[in-house]
Amino acid sequence: MGKVTGFLEYERTAPGKEDAKERLKHYNEFVQAFELEEVNKEAARCMDCGVPFCQSGCPLGNVIPEFNEAVYKGDWQLATTVLLSTNNFPEFTGRICPAPCESACVLGINKAPVSIEEIEKHIIEIAYSKGYMKAEPPLLRTGKKVAVIGSGPAGLAAAAQLNKAGHEVVVYERDDTPGGLLNYGIPDFKLQKDVVTRRVSLMEKEGIVFKCNANVGVNVELNTLLRDNHSIILAGGSTIPRDLPAPGRDAKGVHFAMDFLKQQNKRVKNFKVEDEAILATGKDVIVIGGGDTGSDCIGTSNRQGAKSVTQFEIMPMPGTARNSSMPWPTYPMLLKVTSSHEEGCERGWGVNTKEFIKDENGNLKAVKVVDVEWEFDAVGRPINFKEKAGSERDLPCQLVLLAMGFLHPQKEGLIEKLGVELDSRGNVKAEEGRYQTNIAKIFAAGDMRRGQSLVVWAISEGREAAAR
Numbered sequence: 001m002g003k004v005t006g007f008l009e010y011e012r013t014a015p016g017k018e019d020a021k022e023r024l025k026h027y028n029e030f031v032q033a034f035e036l037e038e039v040n041k042e043a044a045r046c047m048d049c050g051v052p053f054c055q056s057g058c059p060l061g062n063v064i065p066e067f068n069e070a071v072y073k074g075d076w077q078l079a080t081t082v083l084l085s086t087n088n089f090p091e092f093t094g095r096i097c098p099a100p101c102e103s104a105c106v107l108g109i110n111k112a113p114v115s116i117e118e119i120e121k122h123i124i125e126i127a128y129s130k131g132y133m134k135a136e137p138p139l140l141r142t143g144k145k146v147a148v149i150g151s152g153p154a155g156l157a158a159a160a161q162l163n164k165a166g167h168e169v170v171v172y173e174r175d176d177t178p179g180g181l182l183n184y185g186i187p188d189f190k191l192q193k194d195v196v197t198r199r200v201s202l203m204e205k206e207g208i209v210f211k212c213n214a215n216v217g218v219n220v221e222l223n224t225l226l227r228d229n230h231s232i233i234l235a236g237g238s239t240i241p242r243d244l245p246a247p248g249r250d251a252k253g254v255h256f257a258m259d260f261l262k263q264q265n266k267r268v269k270n271f272k273v274e275d276e277a278i279l280a281t282g283k284d285v286i287v288i289g290g291g292d293t294g295s296d297c298i299g300t301s302n303r304q305g306a307k308s309v310t311q312f313e314i315m316p317m318p319g320t321a322r323n324s325s326m327p328w329p330t331y332p333m334l335l336k337v338t339s340s341h342e343e344g345c346e347r348g349w350g351v352n353t354k355e356f357i358k359d360e361n362g363n364l365k366a367v368k369v370v371d372v373e374w375e376f377d378a379v380g381r382p383i384n385f386k387e388k389a390g391s392e393r394d395l396p397c398q399l400v401l402l403a404m405g406f407l408h409p410q411k412e413g414l415i416e417k418l419g420v421e422l423d424s425r426g427n428v429k430a431e432e433g434r435y436q437t438n439i440a441k442i443f444a445a446g447d448m449r450r451g452q453s454l455v456v457w458a459i460s461e462g463r464e465a466a467a468r
Helices: 036-044 053-056 063-070 076-084 090-096 116-129 151-163 193-203 224-228 256-267 292-304 414-418 455-467
Strands: 145-149 166-172 209-211 230-235 255-256 283-287 306-315 347-351 351-358 365-375 382-386 393-396 401-402 406-408 442-443
Touching: 036 063, 036 116, 063 076, 076 116, 076 145, 090 116, 090 193, 090 455, 145 151, 145 224, 151 166, 151 193, 151 230, 151 455, 193 209, 224 406, 224 414, 230 306, 230 414, 255 256, 256 292, 256 401, 283 292, 292 306, 292 401, 365 401
Parallel strands: 145 166, 145 230, 166 209, 230 442, 255 401, 283 306, 283 401, 306 347
Antiparallel strands: 351 365, 365 382, 365 393
């Protein structure tokens, strides 16, 4: 334990942010670094509990009290070693994880929890600055070859673990740059891509081979991969978005969120956008969906110079405190106000989309919506809704971004040709703990197996699948 009375002496602190008006002028990260004194105080707040629920709250099982103690003592080498023992990519989770560990922090029962995510980010960034992060290729090779399909967080984690064990690993990515969701799904203002490039470069120096523009089952022969590799790990993610089949869905101006976000990430890289440009500049934008992807659309729309941005979802407004349906230390579904919301956005809950309204040229000009009233069960969970009489109205807009989550991985191509079994939700069927599909040498991990989830879960599953 770093400081026995730390949790009594210090209050939770958070790093500062660049002013909203200024950060809207660029796509760089805007969260400022903690001063070392502040990191030390925050680590001192850790109580080193007899039962550290933070570790069970973290899908990776990060050894949080131990690295907090090392940070408090200023032993950054030890803190780095402890953190990397369970988490391959703290520079990712330290930026984009919703921090379920903090929701499970014992101090959070009656005070603000320890800023575990920020401490994690500072450990790894200091490790890079001090030169601790060096390529460590395995001393011996086993002679076994493994193909990892997909270079998102699950694929990267699996590749890193397999390479560490001495196997020869090739990662196949159908996009032009490794990273998957990290590269083309998350805006640069939350995760700058040089952070991803830095890690991929380190992995290449350790012996991992990345093959981009490699769409397995399309321009990469599947039979060759099956013949030449001892095992294959499917880590392609959950890429088919949930649609909204309301009348007028074919209007010009209704797009999936990920198509919008991917285009902007390419522009930031100065890459050519080959598809029809999706831009919010000068438009009234409506984002349908209240999750992190919707929030990313808000921040990107404001940076593109949208005239107005409105976000709504059909679910009722979340509460601001736990209730009986989400007791500590479970992860609570509470109202989130993200940095993108702070930058400017109208928000609505309990709003259902009835129709996309087109003009005479087929362009989107408005969305017809109606308010809904929810019925709740005995513990406060929403179970059914009905439309609120007299609430139907048209909201003018020229761009709608559908950010309602993802259904399952793409079946055409790789999955169909492999013939792997799917579960009832359309994900690749592989038992948790084994990660093996119905084909003995083929394994699955991450969103492709478990469905849409968190980056930290993807890393966890990639590590677990590699161990099998």
